[in-house]
Amino acid sequence: MSSPIDSYVMVAKRPRTQDIKPTDPAVVVRRSPDLWFDDGNIIVRTVVQDKSQTVYKVHKAVLATHSIVFRELFDGPQAAFYAASELYDDLPVMELPDPPKETNDFLKALYFPEETQRHRPISSPFFEGIWKGFPFPYVGILHLAVKYEVGHLEKHLLDTLRHAWPQYLFDWDYLQKRTEDLEKVYLRSECFDLSFAHPEPARTVRLATDYDVLDILPVVYYDLVRVHEVIAPNPHEGFRRADLSVLSADDLRRLTQGRGALRGKFLDGLANLLVVLPHDGCKRVPVPGKPWPCHAGLKKWWDAQLGAVAGPSVADPLGWLRETVELCDDIPHDEVCAGCTRVVKKYLQSVRQELWTSLPEFFGLKGMLPPNWGQEPEPKLWF
Numbered sequence: 041m042s043s044p045i046d047s048y049v050m051v052a053k054r055p056r057t058q059d060i061k062p063t064d065p066a067v068v069v070r071r072s073p074d075l076w077f078d079d080g081n082i083i084v085r086t087v088v089q090d091k092s093q094t095v096y097k098v099h100k101a102v103l104a105t106h107s108i109v110f111r112e113l114f115d116g117p118q119a120a121f122y123a124a125s126e127l128y129d130d131l132p133v134m135e136l137p138d139p140p141k142e143t144n145d146f147l148k149a150l151y152f153p154e155e156t157q158r159h160r161p162i163s164s165p166f167f168e169g170i171w172k173g174f175p176f177p178y179v180g181i182l183h184l185a186v187k188y189e190v191g192h193l194e195k196h197l198l199d200t201l202r203h204a205w206p207q208y209l210f211d212w213d214y215l216q217k218r219t220e221d222l223e224k225v226y227l228r229s230e231c232f233d234l235s236f237a238h239p240e241p242a243r244t245v246r247l248a249t250d251y252d253v254l255d256i257l258p259v260v261y262y263d264l265v266r267v268h269e270v271i272a273p274n275p276h277e278g279f280r281r282a283d284l285s286v287l288s289a290d291d292l293r294r295l296t297q298g299r300g301a302l303r304g305k306f307l308d309g310l311a312n313l314l315v316v317l318p319h320d321g322c323k324r325v326p327v328p329g330k331p332w333p334c335h336a337g338l339k340k341w342w343d344a345q346l347g348a349v350a351g352p353s354v355a356d357p358l359g360w361l362r363e364t365v366e367l368c369d370d371i372p373h374d375e376v377c378a379g380c381t382r383v384v385k386k387y388l389q390s391v392r393q394e395l396w397t398s399l400p401e402f403f404g405l406k407g408m409l410p411p412n413w414g415q416e417p418e419p420k421l422w423f
Contacts, residue, residue, distance in 0.1 A: 142180030337375025
């Protein structure tokens with residue numbers, strides 16, 4: 041009777057003495073340059089791909105320490121394991137039936153944890169290209185971490201996804217600030233494709249769905265809206281790319297409907313700004329029969345901001361509102377009092393926070409997530 045382990049790994053059968061001969065001469069066997077240890081006690085072999093396969097001389101104890109599946113395989117007497125296995129370099133051979141690149145990346149992640157810690161800009165020093173390729177290098181590792189039950193590695197990779205698309209606006213703002221710094225590095229080099237300065241959202245939609253990391257989906261869809269809005273990139277301005285072909289029909293429906301709902305809520309918030317004024321905090325004495333004293337100056341400033349509301353700002357309302365909150369400090373003090381300026385700033389911040397916490401509703405995800413998604417116990421601001 042076959043063991044459950046058989047569905048995970050294939051122990052290469054020991055050939056009979058008269059059958060020992062070179063394998064297909066067209067297949068090149070390569071030793072891993074990174075994972076070939078003199079004191080290793082098992083050979084891991086990949087399947088043949090492009091007429092080559094790689095062998096790794098590693099340690100059963102290391103594999104068993106990380107993986108429940110390997111722990112069960114290596115637990116107990118190993119005489120039967122040796123007897124059933126083909127030998128290479130006088131050691132038993134275990135062939136993993138997974139894609140060779142996934143196998144290589146997975147084994148390297150077990151031995152060299154730093155391989156999976158390159159995309160943590162909040163906790164790591166800034167360096168150029170920090171998001172380059174993310175999350176593609178981790179897809180295969182995550183697949184095998186789940187398959188071979190490497191719990192700590194699976195958790196780490198899912199946490200990294202949550203780090204790239206955080207639940208709280210405070211963390212999102214911090215990441216955007218650092219990403220904007222990175223974009224400037226690319227633009228100074230006249231590299232206008234800024235895709236490498238950002239995580240790739242389209243494939244992450246599928247990844248989050250496949251591995252049940254649903255709490256990142258509102259932010260991933262929002263990020264995808266920002267990319268999808270750029271239809272024909274200007275070759276002399278920064279732009280991003282996304283491969284929408286990987287999205288399902290349901291994904292595209294969420295994206296389209298969510299973009300419309302987000303835009304509508306954003307424009308409603310802009311239209312209602314002057315409705316919150318006048319207020320009791322105005323420092324100027326009103327004149328009977330005339331608009332409140334700060335109205336003309338504030339309307340002049342606000343009309344100038346609305347003139348910048350176009351495609352990119354509608355695609356990224358959170359970014360536009362963040363910049364506009366910062367510009368509140370530039371409202372002319374001789375035309376608008378400090379009290380009215382504070383009210384405007386607070387109102388724009390509240391619109392922003394409401395947009396953020398409404399992302400699950402915009403993209404049809406509300407029933408899949410906790411009702412308090414995005415609501416920080418004590419909201420904070422980086423600006």
